[in-house]
Amino acid sequence: MSDVKILGIESSCDETAAAVVVNGREVLSNVIYSQVPTHTLYGGVVPEIASRQHVEKINQVIRKALSDADTRLEDLDAIAVTYGPGLVGPLLVGVGAAKAIAYAKNIPLVGVNHIEGHISANYVDNKELVPPFMCLVASGGHSHIVMVKDYGEYEIVGRTHDDAAGEAFDKVARAIGLGYPGGPKVDKIAREGNPHAIEFPRAVVDGCPYDFSFSGLKSAVLNYLNGAEMKHEEINKADVAASFQQAVIDVLTDHTIRAAKDHGMKQVALAGGVAANSGLREALKEAAEANGMKYYNPSMILCTDNGAMIASAGYFEYMKGVRSDITLNANPNLKIGER
Secondary structure, eight states: OOOOEEEEEEOSSSEEEEEEEETTTEEEEEEEEEOHHHHHTTTSOOHHHHHHHHHHHHHHHHHHHHHHTTOOGGGOSEEEEEEESSOHHHHHHHHHHHHHHHHHHTOOEEEEEHHHHHHHHHHHHOTTOOSOEEEEEEOSSOEEEEEEEETTEEEEEEEBSSOOHHHHHHHHHHHTTOOSSHHHHHHHHHTTSOTTSSOOOOOOOTTOTTOBOOHHHHHHHHHHHHHHHHTTOOOOHHHHHHHHHHHHHHHHHHHHHHHHHHTTOSEEEEESGGGGOHHHHHHHHHHHHHTTOEEEOOOGGGTSSOHHHHHHHHHHHHHTTOOBOTTOOOOTTOOTTOO
8 A cells, every 4th residue: 555645734722833744653744833932921822923923934834844854745645734622713824724735736635633633643653552542631721531442533531620731730830930831841840849748639520530620739739829928938939849740640640540440451642732741751651551551652742732743643534534625614622533
């Protein structure tokens, strides 16, 4: 069978990205333009500014991805693009670009779910990984435990009832004065702190053993900081960060391993922006191997939003015969498994 070459386009938040991937696993190019320096000025992503920067950069990013891969548009078998979930303005830029190219060059178009893209990042870095497996998807907007039954076939077995893990990281980072983006900054300073210095709560959701709730943990951190301020006590930022991070890691790891054991899974994977957290990577790997499971995670560059993961997910959809037409539109609230 001949190779299938796909251009993946990603613009769901604050990264403009494009990549060319062969057969869902071999990356020929992976170009990412990050807007983090811009949004850092505002303490978070400003959707209107993000949209404008995507418009300015998307053609350049796509051209570079094709150039780096030594690929012409005519060489492509399909174009895969994120159409949700995410910020509606940024999503529309990527979807519009993909539809324009697909229509002009008569290339098949495949709409991809952003979260399914994060899961597929594991296929790029772990050539031997095949379903079924249990995957923890932790990012700024999502915290899911997903049972990957087959390529493109998913079942959510655990989810957050309030804040996503990444959202909690950002809020706590802001509270202790670390700034944006919170995840990497908390991870860095936590290495200097004592993860057992402060006993923050590990929430359990009644009747939902795999689900998460991080709002109580976030409130506990804020209450600790306010209490220390009222008593004029000095705050050790590293200890607060380390103790908060440990509470998040404990819950994410425990629930994922429990879900994998209960569903008879022998493989566990990690995905999403929070998958770049060094403590979580180590803890989940250790727990999986202690329970006789194989553990997988993407490389750091594939944890954040990128085009390679979208091209990979798009490949498996393309091979199943999935095609999108010119009416494809952004769906900011798209759920896993929806089409």
